[in-house]
Amino acid sequence: MERKNSFRGIQGAISRINPELLRSVITSGTAAKGGPEARSPPGAAAFRHATAPLPVMTSAFRSGSKGTAPLTIFYNGTVAVFDLPQDKAETILKLAEKGNVGGVVEASDPTSASGHQEDLLVKLNGELLPIARKKSLERFFAKRKERA
Amino acid sequence: MEQWRMNRVMSFGISDVALECVMGYIDDPRDREAVSLVCKKWYHIDAISRKHITIAICYSTSPGRLRRRFPRLESLKIKGKPRAAMFNLTPEDWGGYAGPWVGEIADTFNCLKALHFRRMIVKDADIGVLVKARGHMLQALKLDKCSGFSTDGLLLVARSCRCLRTLFLEESSVTENDGEWLHELAVNNSVLETLNFYMTELRISPQDLELLARNCRSLISLKISDCDVSDLVGFFRTATALEEFGGGSFNDQAGEINRYERVRFPPRLCCLGLLYMGMNEMHIIFPFAASLKKLDLQYTFLSTEDHCQLIQRCPNLEILEVRNVIGDRGLEVVAQTCKKLRRLRIERGDDEQGLEDEHGRVSQIGLSTLAQGCLELEYLAVYVSDITNAALESIGTFSKNLSDFRLVLLDREERITELPLDNGVRALLRGCTKIRRFGFYLRPGGLSDMGLGYIGQNSSNIRYMLLGNVGESDLGLLQFSRGCPNLQKLELRSCCFSERALALAVLQLPSLRYLWVHGYKASPTGSDLMDMARPFWNIEFIPPRQCIASHEFEDRRGGVESPAQILAYYSLSGRRTDYPESVIPLYPPA
Numbered sequence: 001m002e003r004k005n006s007f008r009g010i011q012g013a014i015s016r017i018n019p020e021l022l023r024s025v026i027t028s029g030t031a032a033k034g035g036p037e038a039r040s041p042p043g044a045a046a047f048r049h050a051t052a053p054l055p056v057m058t059s060a061f062r063s064g065s066k067g068t069a070p071l072t073i074f075y076n077g078t079v080a081v082f083d084l085p086q087d088k089a090e091t092i093l094k095l096a097e098k099g100n101v102g103g104v105v106e107a108s109d110p111t112s113a114s115g116h117q118e119d120l121l122v123k124l125n126g127e128l129l130p131i132a133r134k135k136s137l138e139r140f141f142a143k144r145k146e147r148a
Numbered sequence: 149m150e151q152w153r154m155n156r157v158m159s160f161g162i163s164d165v166a167l168e169c170v171m172g173y174i175d176d177p178r179d180r181e182a183v184s185l186v187c188k189k190w191y192h193i194d195a196i197s198r199k200h201i202t203i204a205i206c207y208s209t210s211p212g213r214l215r216r217r218f219p220r221l222e223s224l225k226i227k228g229k230p231r232a233a234m235f236n237l238t239p240e241d242w243g244g245y246a247g248p249w250v251g252e253i254a255d256t257f258n259c260l261k262a263l264h265f266r267r268m269i270v271k272d273a274d275i276g277v278l279v280k281a282r283g284h285m286l287q288a289l290k291l292d293k294c295s296g297f298s299t300d301g302l303l304l305v306a307r308s309c310r311c312l313r314t315l316f317l318e319e320s321s322v323t324e325n326d327g328e329w330l331h332e333l334a335v336n337n338s339v340l341e342t343l344n345f346y347m348t349e350l351r352i353s354p355q356d357l358e359l360l361a362r363n364c365r366s367l368i369s370l371k372i373s374d375c376d377v378s379d380l381v382g383f384f385r386t387a388t389a390l391e392e393f394g395g396g397s398f399n400d401q402a403g404e405i406n407r408y409e410r411v412r413f414p415p416r417l418c419c420l421g422l423l424y425m426g427m428n429e430m431h432i433i434f435p436f437a438a439s440l441k442k443l444d445l446q447y448t449f450l451s452t453e454d455h456c457q458l459i460q461r462c463p464n465l466e467i468l469e470v471r472n473v474i475g476d477r478g479l480e481v482v483a484q485t486c487k488k489l490r491r492l493r494i495e496r497g498d499d500e501q502g503l504e505d506e507h508g509r510v511s512q513i514g515l516s517t518l519a520q521g522c523l524e525l526e527y528l529a530v531y532v533s534d535i536t537n538a539a540l541e542s543i544g545t546f547s548k549n550l551s552d553f554r555l556v557l558l559d560r561e562e563r564i565t566e567l568p569l570d571n572g573v574r575a576l577l578r579g580c581t582k583i584r585r586f587g588f589y590l591r592p593g594g595l596s597d598m599g600l601g602y603i604g605q606n607s608s609n610i611r612y613m614l615l616g617n618v619g620e621s622d623l624g625l626l627q628f629s630r631g632c633p634n635l636q637k638l639e640l641r642s643c644c645f646s647e648r649a650l651a652l653a654v655l656q657l658p659s660l661r662y663l664w665v666h667g668y669k670a671s672p673t674g675s676d677l678m679d680m681a682r683p684f685w686n687i688e689f690i691p692p693r694q695c696i697a698s699h700e701f702e703d704r705r706g707g708v709e710s711p712a713q714i715l716a717y718y719s720l721s722g723r724r725t726d727y728p729e730s731v732i733p734l735y736p737p738a
Contacts, residue, residue: 128591128592128617128642128667129641129642129666129667129711130559131496131556131558131559131589131616132232132235132236132237132641133235133236133496134234134235134495135234135235135236135319136234136319136347137446137471137495137496138236139347140446140447141498141500143424144424144449144498147424
């Protein structure tokens with residue numbers, strides 16, 4: 001999955017992964033540091049704030065129908081969304097914090113308002129629609145491709 | 149009917165005759181609305197003297213009601229499908245049929261000279277009924293983004309409407325049987341001033357265009373479909389009064405270097421939009437670039453640098469339409485050169501790599517420069533790749549004439565320099581007090597609940613809004629809806645609001661008469677939506693569906709799941725009787 005696709009949010013991409021499996025993925029991943037990257041995965045913001053309980057939730061937290069809420073995880077170019085109750089989400093975040101070796105990778109630009117970038121993670125679970133494209137322009141792009 | 153005349157000849161000291169004369173000078177529909185509410189006499193005089201009516205959504209009233217109130221209409225504009233239809237978001241069979249209206253027009257509207265259908269379904273039979281009854285009087289016919297008719301219908305128009313000064317078909321889906329209609333138009337008409345079939349697939353012969361130019365000496369505006377510009381040399385030579393041209397196309401053939409050298413544009417040409425024009429052909433505009441008032445480069449193949457080269461020769465530009473390939477650099481040239489610019493549209497480019505200039509991004513840098521340079525701006529619509537609060541503040545400071553502002557934050561870049569835009573949008577709205585139409589389409593985190601509240605508090609004149617990905621929760625929407633005293637039409641997309649909040653907002657917004665929502669926190673039963681049920685309020689629900697995959701999702705199997713839509717509007721004519729299967733009306737149990 002390309003990074004840009006993961007950013008836009010995968011419509012209806014909801015996985016259910018056993019927390020044990022997820023823990024093994026996180027611990028093995030942090031052991032193998034990748035090469036220098038210009039940008040770190042946005043998900044690192046979530047891990048950075050793991051000291052606070054449930055960092056991905058804001059005061060405007062909306063709970064799902066059974067007391068669950070979405071947890072979105074960006075990992076290594078992939079994104080996964082889970083509908084979890086509060087305690088399970090805390091468990092996962094604590095695991096991630098423990099598995100986070102060395103210093104915290106700075107996820108956001110110094111100039112950006114990082115507090116609100118977190119909201120991004122909360123929203124990327126199906127409500128986000130791709131920006132609609134105008135018919136007239138679509139036709140133009142199609143014709144341009146034909147001529148190329 | 150006339151007996152009231154005997155009781156009171158004078159109304160507030162003004163005779164009826166004088167009243168009619170005075171009212172004839174009042175054109176603004178809002179003024180007319182106020183006038184009609186003064187008393188029954190004034191209502192009556194307004195009704196018989198009203199020349200033009202625009203019906204924003206065809207189901208808000210009925211042809212019969214229109215006729216009973218405004219029997220002497222000379223000009224009528226009716227809109228059908230929601231604006232979303234321009235983005236392929238509305239089912240094709242949603243509705244908006246011209247038939248019932250045409251029937252009434254043919255029977256009773258004896259003064260009608262101008263008719264404009266926008267986003268409606270018009271059949272050949274409808275055109276037939278119309279021209280049979282009104283053809284001899286029709287001066288302007290606009291089938292604007294319509295569908296359902298063919299060139300046979302156009303042939304009827306061409307043969308029957310000899311007084312036609314305006315024929316407008318832009319972006320309509322027309323079934324093509326032949327090109328006879330244009331020939332007939334050229335032969336039968338001698339007063340045509342405006343012909344527009346821009347953005348249609350109609351194929352025509354350049355000879356018919358030349359014949360049209362010869363017979364219609366008043367032709368000042370022609371916008372056509374695809375037709376090689378080198379075939380139009382004869383037309384341009386003949387159409388000496390032409391001021392506006394759009395369409396045509398350029399086709400680079402190997403070996404024909406001088407294909408377009410013979411093209412000489414008419415002397416008064418000041419509005420231009422050429423399809424598929426590239427860098428090699430751009431120079432044919434240079435000789436008269438300084439007289440250009442309107443330029444459309446949305447459908448050209450120009451790079452950022454090409455835009456700079458061209459625009460720096462256009463100091464008299466008032467209207468400019470481009471794609472974001474213009475870039476911040478191009479906007480700098482605009483700011484330096486186009487001091488008279490009133491309208492600027494910057495559309496989005498293609499997302500695919502390699503097809504657009506890599507400099508083709510518009511950001512806060514370009515916007516700020518533009519605001520400071522073009523102080524006459526009234527309309528600004530822009531797709532940006534990056535944004536800051538300062539850029540919006542800049543617009544609030546400098547763009548004092550802005551009446552229509554729309555900003556869409558593209559979703560390609562993961563990181564935006566500065567979000568949320570709470571303070572920027574507040575400064576913009578406080579500075580640009582004339583804004584009547586406002587679009588703000590962001591991404592999650594782009595605007596907090598407080599920011600959404602700011603919009604509500606600072607939109608006293610705004611009548612139309614499109615909001616996308618704004619706010620964080622229902623609280624934001626509720627704060628917003630405590631403001632916006634004049635908001636009539638609201639479009640919400642990809643927001644996180646619940647049905648309950650949407651319903652409450654609708655009930656709170658005092659002027660709201662039209663709501664469209666696509667992507668919201670839908671509940672399994674949709675029952676909370678009924679909180680907004682009230683008399684004269686039609687609620688339409690379009691369930692989630694598979695729709696045609698737009699090209700960015702081409703590699704996925706099947707179509708794209710499009711979430712539910714809500715369309716709600718005030719109507720004097722009760723429930724629609726022509727709902728397709730894709731649309732479900734929602735009403736409380738009787």
